[in-house]
Amino acid sequence: MKDKLRxxxxxxxxxxxxxxxxxxxxxxxxIDTRALCAGExxxxxxxxxxxxxxxxxxxxxxxxxxxxxxxLVRRPRRGTFVNPEPGKLPEAEGKLTIRxxxxxxxxxxxxxxxxxxxxERSPLxxxxxxxxxxxxxxxxxxxRIDELVSGCSGLxxxxxxxxxxxxxxxxxxxxxxxxxxxxxxxxxPFGIDAVVHDDVxxxxxxxxxxxxxxxxxxxxxxxxxxxxxxRDIEAGCRxxxxxxxxxxxxxxxxVVSRHSIDEGREAGLRILTRLNRPTAVFxxxxxxxxxxxxxxxxxxxxxxxxxxxxxxxxQVIGKVMTPELTSTQSYPERxxxxxxxxxxAQLYDPxxxxxxxxxRIDELVxxxxxxxxxxxxxxxxxxxxxxLTTTATIHNGKG
Numbered sequence: 324m325k326d327k328l329r330x331x332x333x334x335x336x337x338x339x340x341x342x343x344x345x346x347x348x349x350x351x352x353x354i355d356t357r358a359l360c361a362g363e364x365x366x367x368x369x370x371x372x373x374x375x376x377x378x379x380x381x382x383x384x385x386x387x388x389x390x391x392x393x394x395l396v397r398r399p400r401r402g403t404f405v406n407p408e409p410g411k412l413p414e415a416e417g418k419l420t421i422r423x424x425x426x427x428x429x430x431x432x433x434x435x436x437x438x439x440x441x442x443e444r445s446p447l448x449x450x451x452x453x454x455x456x457x458x459x460x461x462x463x464x465x466x467r468i469d470e471l472v473s474g475c476s477g478l479x480x481x482x483x484x485x486x487x488x489x490x491x492x493x494x495x496x497x498x499x500x501x502x503x504x505x506x507x508x509x510x511x512p513f514g515i516d517a518v519v520h521d522d523v524x525x526x527x528x529x530x531x532x533x534x535x536x537x538x539x540x541x542x543x544x545x546x547x548x549x550x551x552x553x554r555d556i557e558a559g560c561r562x563x564x565x566x567x568x569x570x571x572x573x574x575x576x577x578v579v580s581r582h583s584i585d586e587g588r589e590a591g592l593r594i595l596t597r598l599n600r601p602t603a604v605f606x607x608x609x610x611x612x613x614x615x616x617x618x619x620x621x622x623x624x625x626x627x628x629x630x631x632x633x634x635x636x637x638q639v640i641g642k643v644m645t646p647e648l649t650s651t652q653s654y655p656e657r658x659x660x661x662x663x664x665x666x667x668a669q670l671y672d673p674x675x676x677x678x679x680x681x682x683r684i685d686e687l688v689x690x691x692x693x694x695x696x697x698x699x700x701x702x703x704x705x706x707x708x709x710x711l712t713t714t715a716t717i718h719n720g721k722g
Contacts, residue, residue, distance in 0.1 A: 334375055342377055346385030354394050354405055361407040365395065367672035368664075379664050403671050419476040419670070422454040427506060427547075428482035429583070433639055434655055438481060438502060441659035448663055463488050472497045477666045483550060489515065498669035500662040504551045514677040516665035518658045522552055522607070525651045525684040526559025529605045529633045532649075532687055534567045537696035538603040538631060541569075544590045544615060545607040546579035553578060556607045575601060579611065584640075587614020588621075595622050595630070602630065602696055609634035609641040609650055616644060616692070627694040637688050646691025654682050 334345040353359040366374070371382045386403060389395040396406045423442055428435050443453065456471065468491045472478070477498035480489070483506040492499050493513050501517035526543070533541055541564075545556040557576050564574055577594055579586040587606060594601060595618055606612035612634030616626055624630050626646065634641050634650040641648030661680050668675040 334377060342381045343384035343388065346371075346375055346377070346382060347388040350385065350389055351392075351394055354389075359405050361405055363405045364402050365405065367402070367674055368668055369672065369674075379668075380660055383664065383667060397671055401671075402673060419448070420452040420454065420474055421448055421666070422456060422471060422475045422478045424456045424458050424471070424478060424480050424484075426458050426480060426482040426484045426488075426503075432582075434636060434653065435481060437655040438659050441656040442479065442663065445660065445663045458485075458488075463491075465491075468492075477670055479662050479666060483547065486511065498666055500666040500669070502658045502662045506547070507549055508551045508554045515679065516662075516669065516677045517679045518661045518665070519679060519681055520653060520658075521681050521683045522555040523559040523562070525635060526556045526605065526607070527563045528559075528684060528687055529635070529651055530560045530563035531567065532693065533603040533605060533631060533633065534563060534569060536603070536631065536693060538601075539569055539573045539696075540599065540601045541573065541603045541605065542575040542577060542594050542601040543605045543607070544577045544579060544587060544594075544611050546586070546611075547581055548578040552607065560605065582608040582610050584610050584614040584617065587611035588617045589614070591615035591618025592621070595619060595624065603632070603693070604630065605633045605635075607635045609636045609638040609648060612648055612650070612692075613640055613644055616648075627692050628697070631693040631696070633687075633693060641690070649690040649693040650688050651684050652686040652688065653684075657682060 334342045334349075336342065338345065340348075350359070350365070359365065365371070365386075368379050368382050368386075372379050375382060386395060386397075390397055390403075393406055395403050397403050423439070425435060425439075439455075442448070454475070458471075463485055468488065472492065472495060475497065477500075478492065480499055480501045480503070482503050484501055484503065486505045486507060486509055489499070489501075489505070489511070490513070499516070501515060504517070504519055505511070526545075530541060530543070541560075543556065543560045545553050547553060560574065560576070561571075564571065575594065577590050579590055587608075587610060590611065591604070591614060594604070594615075604612070604615050606615055612632050616632055619626055619630050619632075626632060632648065634648045636653040637650040638653075641650050665677075665680075669677070
């Protein structure tokens with residue numbers, strides 16, 4: 324098969340014909356000319372990507388088109404084959420049932436709404452039956468797990484997943500991919516397919532920006548407590564402080580139970596009524612940042628004059644507040660596409676190697692909630708006295 328693929332022309336990115344269509348046309352031609360024989364297994368997606376020089380998403384879209392045309396048959400756990408009976412696609416082998424599970428997240432959350440929408444529109448899942456479930460960690464009896472995996476070709480786990488649930492899926496041999504991490508910060512004893520954001524660098528980037536603006540009294544608000552996300556956020560913040568030689572005593576790390584405006588507001592009221600309140604706050608989620616801003620307004624502080632705030636995720640909620648929230652990017656659509664790609668690889672590529680894809684955060688979206696730090700009123704008086712004393716000394720020296 325590799326010899327046949329070496330003779331294939333690389334798809335033309337400048338052509339008016341979409342790349343996935345060019346791939347479908349090429350494979351169809353190989354089947355029509357019997358270069359690919361009935362019942363023959365086609366190479367795994369990874370190998371086709373190398374041969375065509377395109378992404379896995381493009382290859383999968385082309386394969387899906389040929390499945391719809393009944394040129395190819397997909398057999399879960401075995402691979403993709405040339406249909407031995409052109410024009411006839413066995414229903415039992417050709418249709419997938421994918422369960423999408425949201426673990427311990429608010430289904431009204433705009434971020435997860437975007438993820439869900441991207442999953443539903445994914446050309447890779449195609450005509451698969453999709454089942455949706457909201458799951459809390461306390462609901463994981465063995466009977467419940469059996470119910471969730473019954474009749475499923477595979478699962479996509481979104482949000483904060485239970486390690487126990489993942490272990491149960493692994494024992495049962497049920498394919499699954501994750502968007503997000505585990506609820507607890509524990510070592511996973513087996514390989515997984517997952518897509519996560521580089522939250523260490525997100526926190527580093529945000530904290531470093533506040534330091535570069537002159538802030539030294541900084542508070543981070545993150546959660547849920549005990550999660551890998553919370554640990555990564557704290558690690559990124561402390562790395563930035565260390566690189567800039569900011570003393571640890573100037574840093575405060577506040578943990579919340581979930582990402583919501585109410586949680587952010589309550590955290591904001593606590594940290595802004597302390598004797599040594601911060602001049603800047605980094606919240607790992609935009610909803611927490613908006614809550615902190617509400618608390619600041621309630622206490623009579625101005626943003627950014629009295630308090631600079633950075634959020635996380637660049638969500639719509641931060642764009643509609645005044646001033647617009649400074650935040651870091653997130654990639655929900657990309658996360659969904661990669662998770663689907665990983666799941667389908669488990670289903671159709673016996674040689675697939677599971678891996679965790681980390682999406683690096685390199686973009687800080689500057690809004691109006693951050694500014695160069697101005698001295699507080701109680702700090703301005705000593706500074707002025709020092710200046711006057713120095714001036715007087717110089718003058719007397721001349722006189």
